[in-house]
Amino acid sequence: MASIDKDSLTNTFLVAIVVCLVCSVAVSGIAVALKPQQLLNKELDQKQNILRAAGMLDEGAVVTPDGRSVEELFSEFSVHVVDLDTGQFIADRDPSLFDPIKSAKDPAQSTKLSNDEDIATLRRRENASIVYIKRVEGKLDKLVIPVRGYGLWGTLFGYLALDSDLQTISGLGFYQHKETPGLGGEVDNPKWKRLWPGVTLFDASGSADVRLVKRRSSSGSAAAAREVDALSGATFTTRGVQNLVNFWTGELGFGPLIHRLKAGNG
Numbered sequence: 001m002a003s004i005d006k007d008s009l010t011n012t013f014l015v016a017i018v019v020c021l022v023c024s025v026a027v028s029g030i031a032v033a034l035k036p037q038q039l040l041n042k043e044l045d046q047k048q049n050i051l052r053a054a055g056m057l058d059e060g061a062v063v064t065p066d067g068r069s070v071e072e073l074f075s076e077f078s079v080h081v082v083d084l085d086t087g088q089f090i091a092d093r094d095p096s097l098f099d100p101i102k103s104a105k106d107p108a109q110s111t112k113l114s115n116d117e118d119i120a121t122l123r124r125r126e127n128a129s130i131v132y133i134k135r136v137e138g139k140l141d142k143l144v145i146p147v148r149g150y151g152l153w154g155t156l157f158g159y160l161a162l163d164s165d166l167q168t169i170s171g172l173g174f175y176q177h178k179e180t181p182g183l184g185g186e187v188d189n190p191k192w193k194r195l196w197p198g199v200t201l202f203d204a205s206g207s208a209d210v211r212l213v214k215r216r217s218s219s220g221s222a223a224a225a226r227e228v229d230a231l232s233g234a235t236f237t238t239r240g241v242q243n244l245v246n247f248w249t250g251e252l253g254f255g256p257l258i259h260r261l262k263a264g265n266g
């Protein structure tokens with residue numbers, strides 16, 4: 001019987017191809033099997049970010065000190081799709097099936113921004129987005145809006161929460177960005193994030209005018225109430241954060257919704 005040459009070129013390639021095929025089938029199978037869990041984790045992460053912005057969950061915590069879970073806390077929110085131009089809720093649109101960021105890329109579902117309008121460097125703004133509203137005894141207690149805008153290296157994605165007066169910031173947090181750790185990446189520093197609650201959003205004329213400053217105005221002044229310390233050594237990221245907050249709370253963002261809710265409608 002002719003002996004098989006295990007070390008022949010053909011056999012070496014055959015073994016390599018079989019190993020590759022087995023591995024790729026295994027990896028693809030695992031990826032498909034884990035997809036539902038990945039989606040659940042993504043959803044849980046999103047809920048945690050919303051709750052942290054709203055000041056309802058501490059940084060890094062997954063339950064409150066009194067044992068309330070993310071799901072329990074998040075169930076206090078109602079989720080709405082909102083027409084950004086009118087500020088009206090779109091009742092027949094299911095928020096769980098709607099991705100505002102995806103729709104911003106679709107010319108049929110978004111609006112091109114002019115250079116003057118586009119302070120957050122978005123190019124296009126979606127026509128509809130999603131908001132999270134917490135009510136206590138029927139009265140609005142928190143409004144959380146998704147925000148995004150360009151920093152130095154890419155777009156920062158996050159949530160901004162407003163208190164019941166829709167004038168005072170509850171918190172701001174980013175769940176995705178490309179800024180440099182230690183510089184622009186300090187947007188994630190809990191110490192810096194603690195500077196946001198209590199900051200006033202609108203100036204006397206009602207325009208969104210938060211300022212990230214190197215030197216604060218004299219304490220007690222109206223200007224100081226709208227100021228947050230800039231990130232040192234990260235002027236571009238700082239400017240990006242200032243612009244994205246003012247864009248999304250302004251007239252081209254959630255401004256029409258904020259005015260409508262302030263007037264007690266919805």
Ligand SMILES: Cc1cc2nc3c(=O)[nH]c(=O)nc-3n(C[C@H](O)[C@H](O)[C@H](O)COP(=O)(O)O)c2cc1C
Pocket residue numbers: 152153178179180181183184185231232233234235236237238
């Ligand atoms: C490797 C590297 C990474 C940087 N990352 C950031 C960043 O994430 N955000 C930012 O605003 N500036 C970043 N900078 C600094 C900017 O280039 C610029 O010098 C800085 O924003 C100026 O800020 P300052 O006026 O507060 O000193 C980085 C610089 C270097 C060399």
